[in-house]
Amino acid sequence: MNALKIPSLEIVYLVSGVLFIIGLKFLSSPARAKTGNLLAGIGMILAVAVTALDMRIVNWTDIIIGGLIGIPIGYVSARVVKMTAMPQMVALFNGAGGGAAALVAAGEYLRLSADNATTAANLVPILLSLIIGAVSFAGSLVAFAKLQELMTGRPITYPGQQIVNALVVLAIVALCALMLVGSPTPGMFIAVAVLAAILGVVGVLPIGGADMPVVISLLNSFTGVAVAITGFVLGSTVLIISGTLVGASGTLLTMLMSKAMNRSLANVLFGAFGSAPKGEAAAAASASGGPVRSASVEDVATLLAYSRSVIIVPGYGMAVAQAQHAVRELAANLEKRGVDVKFAIHPVAGRMPGHMNVLLAEANVPYSQLFEMDQINPEFEHTDVALVIGANDVTNPAARNVTNSPIYGMPILDVDKAANIIVLKRSMNPGFAGIDNPLYENPKCMMLFGDAKDSVSKLASGVVAA
Amino acid sequence: MSETLLFELTVFVLSIFVGFEVISKVPSMLHTPLMSATNAIHGIVVVGAMLVAGSAIGGEIGRAIGIAAMILATINVVGGFAVTGRMLQMFKAKPTAPDAPAKKS
Numbered sequence: 001m002n003a004l005k006i007p008s009l010e011i012v013y014l015v016s017g018v019l020f021i022i023g024l025k026f027l028s029s030p031a032r033a034k035t036g037n038l039l040a041g042i043g044m045i046l047a048v049a050v051t052a053l054d055m056r057i058v059n060w061t062d063i064i065i066g067g068l069i070g071i072p073i074g075y076v077s078a079r080v081v082k083m084t085a086m087p088q089m090v091a092l093f094n095g096a097g098g099g100a101a102a103l104v105a106a107g108e109y110l111r112l113s114a115d116n117a118t119t120a121a122n123l124v125p126i127l128l129s130l131i132i133g134a135v136s137f138a139g140s141l142v143a144f145a146k147l148q149e150l151m152t153g154r155p156i157t158y159p160g161q162q163i164v165n166a167l168v169v170l171a172i173v174a175l176c177a178l179m180l181v182g183s184p185t186p187g188m189f190i191a192v193a194v195l196a197a198i199l200g201v202v203g204v205l206p207i208g209g210a211d212m213p214v215v216i217s218l219l220n221s222f223t224g225v226a227v228a229i230t231g232f233v234l235g236s237t238v239l240i241i242s243g244t245l246v247g248a249s250g251t252l253l254t255m256l257m258s259k260a261m262n263r264s265l266a267n268v269l270f271g272a273f274g275s276a277p278k279g280e281a282a283a284a285a286s287a288s289g290g291p292v293r294s295a296s297v298e299d300v301a302t303l304l305a306y307s308r309s310v311i312i313v314p315g316y317g318m319a320v321a322q323a324q325h326a327v328r329e330l331a332a333n334l335e336k337r338g339v340d341v342k343f344a345i346h347p348v349a350g351r352m353p354g355h356m357n358v359l360l361a362e363a364n365v366p367y368s369q370l371f372e373m374d375q376i377n378p379e380f381e382h383t384d385v386a387l388v389i390g391a392n393d394v395t396n397p398a399a400r401n402v403t404n405s406p407i408y409g410m411p412i413l414d415v416d417k418a419a420n421i422i423v424l425k426r427s428m429n430p431g432f433a434g435i436d437n438p439l440y441e442n443p444k445c446m447m448l449f450g451d452a453k454d455s456v457s458k459l460a461s462g463v464v465a466a
Numbered sequence: 467m468s469e470t471l472l473f474e475l476t477v478f479v480l481s482i483f484v485g486f487e488v489i490s491k492v493p494s495m496l497h498t499p500l501m502s503a504t505n506a507i508h509g510i511v512v513v514g515a516m517l518v519a520g521s522a523i524g525g526e527i528g529r530a531i532g533i534a535a536m537i538l539a540t541i542n543v544v545g546g547f548a549v550t551g552r553m554l555q556m557f558k559a560k561p562t563a564p565d566a567p568a569k570k571s
Contacts, residue, residue, distance in 0.1 A: 020507050024488045027500050034554045037499075040507055041547050051513045057520030062529055066519055066536020073537070074545030078552065089549055090502050093509075097542035100511045103535035107518030110528050220505050227511045228481075232474055234514050240474055241481050242510040248485025249504055253497065353497035362556040 012050040013238035019043030020242050024249065030367060047238050083359055084319040087351040088147040091140045091216045094223050098136025101226035102193065105129040108233050109189055120180045125232040127176050130189075131196040133226035136219045138200030143216055146209050147351060153209025161206060162270070168199045207269065210393060213352045214257045214268050221250025257353055292428065295446035297455065300422050301462025304330075307384035307420075309340040311376065313413055314356045315349050317390010317425065321452035324363035327389060330460040331365065337463065343369050344376040344386075344413050346394035377414045386418035390425065390452045396437045406435060421445040424455050502550040509543025512536070 019039045026036025057063070074093070081089045105126045112118045112126075145151045172195045179188050207215055224246025231239030258265045304310060312331065318324060331341045343365065349356045357370060371379075380386060388395055395415045398405040415421055421444050428440070439445060448455055489500070519532030 016510075020510075021484055021488055024500070024503065024507070027496060027503050028489075030496065033496060033499060034551075037503055037506075037547065037550050037554055040503060044506075044510065044512075044543060044547070047510060047513055048516070051516050054517060054520075056517050059520055059522035062519040062522070062532045063516050063536055066515070066533045067540050069533075070537040070540030071544050074541040074543070075548055077541075078545040078548030081549065086498070086502075086549065086553065089545070090498075090505055093542050093545045093549065094505050096538040096545070097505070097508045097511055100515050100535050100539035100542060103531050103538065104511060104514040104518050107521075107524070107528065107531045107535060110524040110531065111521065114524060217501055220501055220508070224504065224508045227508045227514075228478065230511060230514045232471075232478075234517055235470065235474070236513060236517075237474065237477050239510055239514060240477050242507050244478055244481035245485040245488070246504040246508040248482045249489035250501070252486055252489050253501060253504075257497075352501065354500075355498055357496075358498050358553050358556060 009050050009053055010237070012046050013236070016043040016047040016050075016238050017241035019046070020245060024245065082322075083362055084322065085148070086358070087213065087216060087355065088144045090352070091143045091147065091212075091219070094216065094220050095137045095140030095144065098133045098140060098219070098223040098226055100133070101223065101230050102130050102133030102137060102196075104230050105133065105233060106189070106193070113184070113186070118184055122233070123180055123184065125229050127179065127192060129226050129229040129233055130193055131172060131176075131199075132222050132229065134193050134196035135200040135203065136222040136226060138197040139204045139215070139219050139222075140200075142201050142204040143212050143219065146204075147212055153212075155208040156205040161202070165199070165202050168195055168202060171195055172199065203269070209351075210348075211268050213348060213350075213355075214254055214265070216352065217250055217254040217257055218265070218269075221247045221254060224248075224250050253353075257348065292440050293443075293446045295422070295448050297448065297458045297462055300446065300448050301459050302466045303420060303422070304334060304339070304385055304387070304459065305337055305463045305466035307339055309342075309383045310334060310385045310387055311342050311344050311380065311383050311415075311418065313344045313346075313349075313386060313388045313391050313395060313415055314360065315346075315389065315391020315394060316351060316355075317392075317452050319350055319355065319359055319390070321390065321454075323389065323453035323456050324359040324365075326453050326456035326460060328360070328363040328365050330456050330463065331369070333460050333463045341369065342371055342376065342379070344373070344415075345370050346373055346391070346413050349391055349394050373411060373413060380414045380417040383418045385420045385422060386415040388415055388421065388423045389456065392425075392437055393435070395439055396435070397439055397442075398435065398437070402438075415439065416442055416444070419444065422448060424448050424450070424452050426451065499550055499553045502546065502553060506543060506546025506550055509539060509546050512539035512543045515539035 020043050023036040023040030023043065026032040026039065077089065109126050112122060146153050172192060175188055175192050204215055224243045228240050228243030228247055231237065231243055255265060258268055312327065314327065318327060334341050343360060345356050347353055360370060393407055395413050396407060397416055399407045399410045399412045402408060416439055421442060423440060423445060425447060427449065440447060515535035519536045
């Protein structure tokens with residue numbers, strides 16, 4: 001296969017790989033991130049351009065047909081997607097990549113079996129790429145459906161679930177073993193693909209919506225690994241380098257995210273988070289019957305306007321309501337009155353790490369006002385008002401002391417240490433993890449019910465008038 | 467073990483280390499754009515899709531697989547870079563100490 005390549009052009013793939021690495025490096029600093037994306041994009045264009053000269057390509061029709069369909073779909077959906085739906089969009093693009101890797105493996109299998117050239121040595125990478133790609137494809141679609149609320153975000157569990165999942169894995173392993181030692185048939189190949197897709201679905205179903213960021217990150221690294229193995233299948237070093245880069249960095253990112261929630265990755269994947277002892281947790285928290293103070297916009301605006309310091313805690317509610325611009329306006333109006341305003345960003349606030357940062361950056365909130373959990377937590381006790389905008393689980397004190405709560409042990413923002421707590425919320429419905437929040441019964445806590453954008457806009461003008 | 471496979475394994479193992487090293491110093495505020503950028507980079511599978519779609523083997527089924535691979539891979543690569551660009555568009559340089567939150571230890 002290597003004989004079909006033009007060796008002098010291989011150097012361009014190396015340049016592509018280097019550009020990807022430098023691009024990722026640049027993405028670690030806000031100032032250079034855009035350049036990083038540009039460099040990676042140039043690397044991609046170079047790789048595609050060189051591939052166009054590959055002698056294995058004898059017919060351009062299908063490449064052009066596929067490109068003419070895929071390019072507009074990818075571009076348009078990336079342009080029109082709302083910032084709040086960004087996590088789902090990344091999940092979909094990731095699923096597409098996984099599906100493509102599985103299909104490339106299928107294409108190679110077809111070519112090899114047409115030549116009667118299938119051997120154990122070339123089947124192993126083909127099957128691995130097929131399985132991981134199909135798992136990533138199907139799993140990403142389920143993650144998308146959960147985040148888009150096409151299906152319930154709650155964990156879906158049933159008796160014997162782990163056994164069913166284990167049986168699917170066993171069936172895949174058995175089929176692959178049969179193909180490697182015996183004579184592989186296209187039927188077996190298709191069965192492996194279908195089973196792997198089923199594995200992706202049943203693997204993601206029992207994971208709750210609150211854990212989707214971790215799952216998307218993990219599936220992202222899966223696709224990376226699938227692409228790297230596709231590189232072994234096709235003898236392409238640029239696929240190996242790029243896929244492995246994504247696989248390794250995605251794994252690291254996934255572990256960082258699990259760590260931020262104080263849970264192991266295994267616990268996220270197999271813990272059926274949120275379906276755990278919900279009844280008991282609710283009873284311990286007794287939120288259903290507890291007294292909750294509701295406040296008017298005027299009350300809250302006055303309290304904010306005459307505070308010395310305010311810490312704003314944004315969450316998914318802000319994202320859903322598209323309230324980030326109103327939040328920026330409120331912060332600016334408060335600062336004009338001499339109030340010290342800071343933003344507290346929990347590592348898993350929203351649906352992806354950094355989700356809040358992206359939204360607040362969109363609304364022109366300077367980075368210098370955003371603080372990570374470890375930096376801001378000691379400040380709550382010296383703060384007059386903690387203003388929680390659509391964040392729930394990341395402020396839930398049950399994580400500290402209710403040992404049977406599904407989020408027990410997750411580090412939270414210490415909003416309950418502030419002198420006053422204001423919670424902006426649509427209703428008393430529990431958060432994405434599906435558990436009640438005893439914070440709302442805290443005597444220092446006032447609830448302002450309503451759409452976050454509407455409430456914050458009213459607060460922004462109310463603060464000026466106060 | 468063939469010489470090619472050995473070479474490929476070397477590249478693979480070294481890339482793992484580079485992947486870990488390159489990511490370990492990213493502030494959490496850039497995690498979403500970063501995940502999106504890595505998502506775009508695995509769109510490199512488009513190179514594989516081109517080779518499969520362009521090799522014209524396997525009859526109708528082979529063509530269908532090739533075209534489908536091209537569609538999915540181009541969605542991944544084009545959408546991935548476009549969405550990352552949109553996210554980063556929002557990180558405009560601010561006069562007030564743009565790197566402040568990046569000081570996380």
